[in-house]
Amino acid sequence: MATALYRLGRLAFRRRRLVLAAWLAAIAAVVSCVFAFGGADKLDDAFTIPGSQSQQALDRMQHDFPAAAGTSAQIVFTAPAGHKVTDPVGQAAIRSALAEAAHAPQVAKVIDPFTAGTVSPDRTTAVAQVQYQVKNNQLASDALDKLTSAADGAERAGLDVKVGGAAYGTTGAKPGGEDAIGVAVAVVVLALTFGSLLTAGMPLLSAAFGVAVGLGGILALTGAATISSTALTLALMIALAVGIDYALFIVTRHRSQLAQGMDPLESAARAVGTAGSAVAFAGLTVVIAMAGLSVVGIPFLTVMGLCAAAAVLAAVAVAVTLLPAVLGFAGHRLTPRTGSRTARRERAIAEAGDDRPANMGERWIRTATRRPLLTLLVVVAALGALAWPARSLQLALPDNSTAPAGSSQRVAYDEITKAFGPGFNGPxxxxxxxxxxxxxxxxxxxxxxxxxxxxxxxxxxxxxxxxxxxxxxxxxxxxxxxxxxxxxxxxxxxxxxxxxxxxxxxxxxxxxGNTAVGIDVSAKLSAAMLPFAAVVVGLSLVLLLLVFRSLVVPFKAAAGFLLSVAATFGAVVGVFQWGHLGGLIGVDRTGPAASFLPIIVMAVLFGLAMDYEVFLVSRMRESYVRTGRPLDAVRTGARHAARVVTAAAVIMFSVFAAFVSSDSMILKQIAFSLALGILIDAFVIRMTFVPAVLALAGRGAWWLPRWLARLLPQLDIEGERLHPAGPAPEESRASSASPVTATR
Missing domain, CATH: 3.30.70.100 (Alpha-Beta Plaits)
Known part of the structure; x- marks a missing residue:
């Protein structure tokens, strides 16, 4: 793998103009397809669960009771203090509003509350049912606005009017400007990490291309496939996070080699061959995990997984092809200046002895490995306590009770609950x-x-x-x-x-009905959670066994993943179900977690956890192969990888945390879970738990039975097979010249 990627990076560096032109052409083609075949207006947030009793009955209702099979809205009329909706003036205003609502677009039937008996016992609230001919995703863009306008007449007559119901479903989570916050934090972190704005711009440029191609491709398919806004937003979060992180690992390796005097062409090729191998493997784990969501058998979840997988594939492709081309345009300008902080740091890492830590990351891991058994006990106890509430995890599809506070559908939901009871909101x-x-x-x-x-x-x-x-x-x-x-x-x-x-x-x-469909979806997802977890953990064992050729490393990684996931779910219960600290992130009402949250979080965290596992442990194994000293290998690997893993985790956390401010409860729960899961997995598991286990295991951490070693292929993600000799000096100087020089 390393040799093939080395050659690919070398080719992209030398043919940088052609590579850049190809990617720009790809973006142009994707954008053209978006305008021709797709677009954000064709996103579909409908939930379906083929084969379930509720879905089969709902499909039959479309023929037998077409009006009831479509979506519905509720108009809630509330009389002012001292008045009743049954007063002549109130009744006249309500019936006039309903007559106008009956002519709103796509309305099949309006049910009068006075004939249907949906007037509260105290006569202060009346609820009219509006039935549509179509489902939520088939509503015209102005249908609900026209319905709200139709009810304005009753409001002018003195009644308080709110419109809600299933037509205002909260299953969607369209992206907003939250990603800009994550990008802003990423700029700061990258600038501090590299000490150079030019170098910091490389990962951002790479991520931008990946996001453009990945999300553009998804939007182009909305005309032919059912793609939800939640799937698009999840793909955006993951593409942005991994796009920056993958480029960060390659650029860090490249700049470190430049600081040691390596030629830019050779350095870029070796960075793609070594760090790029880890990027390709890590990206593959994310793709497999996200595509694995299709085994659950729920179309909505399958689409989310495939969209996220496609976005990650685009990020990996950009990192191993476009990024070395961009490094070619930069040439020697990425080399740290003599005497700069970055140059001094690289020299300190290169010259640090076995007993002298070179940076904060190595000092932290030295502390964790000084008494490894105590470190393990503390980590397991702390995460176990955080995970304990996960036993009470409740799952359900979100409804209007979790809509933004003050929104029309949320107020309507609360008014109906107060006047008729909570069940009236979900018949x-x-x-x-x-x-x-x-x-x-x-x-x-x-x-x-x-x-x-x-x-x-x-x-x-x-x-x-x-x-x-x-x-x-x-x-x-x-x-x-x-x-x-x-x-x-x-x-x-x-x-x-x-x-x-x-x-x-x-x-x-x-x-x-909508409520029964939601219950069936939650039941199927709950039943699939443990089998999916078993598949994910089993996959991690196989992949890490292939990469590191060790028995301890895969089992330790799987155990750490389970600890971080359990702790994340425990925190979700504490914040969203029990209300602890919920006000800090805008949770004004407790309730169950979204039914598909656990499986999505497991899939995403698995892929990202394997990212950090590969980037950190591969440097440790590289050191062990070179020196044969297990404890020193753990600490030396941290010397080279801890800083970049820390920066990558902070960036990923920032991208996810930025979406916690979303009004969508689905997106808020997903973003909170992923942000917290990243913190736990990167800093508690990979930077603390993993080094302690490796230190405790000693040489046994890298042991593999001979018969198994003969069966496993050699993947070589550390680049052990790369030849030490670089290109001829004349070729190197020509290939690494600046764009101006090269065109003369």
Missing amino acids: LLVLADTGHSPDPAAATAKIASAIRTMPGVAAVAPAAANPATHTALIQVIPASAPSDQATKDLVTHIRDQAAPLQQGTGATIAVT
């Missing part, structure tokens, strides 16, 4: 097939009566029948909120009673 739909019933009407009435007596049911609305298709639709109002465990129990109980009801009526029933 269940029971689809009854009465085709084999001797008396369909009696069968429907018996089913509705049986459901009405079940525990956890607040109300059952009159059934709507379709004689042509022999089906009936029964709306069930739970006594609990959509995301509560009691609502999940009610759905399970209704489904358990399907067989007894069929025996008594001849009709079959299925529970569906």
Whole structure:
């Protein structure tokens, strides 16, 4: 691998104009495809779960009850103090507003609250149901705005009007300006790391190309594939973070070699062959982990994983081709000036003896390895305490209860909860097939009566029948909120009673609706979490076994990954479910975590954890192969890699943390989990736990049975096979010349 990448880096350096032109052409082609076939306006945030009872019933409803199968909105009318919505003036204003709402785009039906009985007992609140002909993702861009405008007349009459409901779903997470904050922090960190703005710009330029190609390609596919705004935002976060980090590792190696007097052409080629090999391997782990989300069998999650994987592939391709070309344009200008802080630091690293630490990173790891057993006990105890709350992790799809405070849908949700109870915000739909019933009407009435007596049911609305298709639709109002465990129990109980009801009526029933779909999605994701974790951990064992040819290193890496993930989930429970310190990041209401959060966090953290594992431990193994002294190898490897791993982790943390300020609860939870997970994994696991384990294991850390060593291929990510001889002096001078000189 190292030899092939060495040749690729050398070729890109020498043919830098051609490589740059090719990447610019790729960006132009991608942008053209975005305008021709895709665009952000075609993003689709619908959740589907093929094969589930709720999805099958929902698909049938599109034919039997098309109005009820579409999305819906709620208009909440609240009378001012001392008045009631049933007053003549209030009723007239509400009915006038509803008549106008019936003519809004794509509205199939408007249900009057006075005829449907959706007026609160104290007569201060009325809720009108607006049913659309289409699903959320098929709503026109101005449909909800027109509905809100239609209700303005009632507000002018003195009523308080809020519009909410399922049409204002909170499953989307469109990117905003948060990435600019992460980039700003990255600029500062890179400038401090390199001591040069020119050098600091290299990783940013590389990341910009990767993001442009990766996200442009995703947007170009929105016209042909169902891609959500959350998938796009996740791809943006990961592409930006890994794009900067991957370039950082290569540029750091390149500049260190320049400081030691190596020619720019040879240095760039060797940087791509060594650090670039680690980048390619680390990127592969992220790609495999993200693409592995497709095994869960939920299209929404599959798309998220594939989009993120594509963005990472673009970042790796840019790092090993465009970056060495850009280094060629820079030539000798990236060499640290004699007497500069960077030059002194590189000289200190090169001249530091075995007993003299060269930098803060090495001093930290020397401390961690001085008493390795004590270090391990402290780390495991601390992370175990942080992970303990993870036992209480609850999962659900987000609803309007987690919408931004003060938004129309959030206020509408709270008003409905106050006036009618929380279950009114998430009704269940029971689809009854009465085709084999001797008396369909009696069968429907018996089913509705049986459901009405079940525990956890607040109300059952009159059934709507379709004689042509022999089906009936029964709306069930739970006594609990959509995301509560009691609502999940009610759905399970209704489904358990399907067989007894069929025996008594001849009709079959299925529970569906947005709430039931969300419950089915959460159940499937919860069931897939442990198998997915097993696949991820098993994958890490195999990959690290191939890279480091050691038994201790893979098992230690897997154990560290599990510790960091468990601690992250424990923190998620503490902040988002229990409310600890939630106000600091804008969490004003506690509730379950997004149902797909654990699997996404495991996939992303796995890939990023392997990044740091490879970059740090590969330098340690390189030192061990050269010296044969295990403890000194751990400390010397830290001398060369700790600073850049620290910078990479800080940048990655900053990129993710910037998205914590998002109004989307989904994006807030994902960003918080990834930012905290990066901190724990980089500084507690890779910079503390890992060196302590290697120091405790001694020479055994690098042991591999001979029979297994013969079976495993030699990947050589440290570049051991690269020949020491560089190119001829004349070729080096010509290839590393500045652009002006080279064109003369």
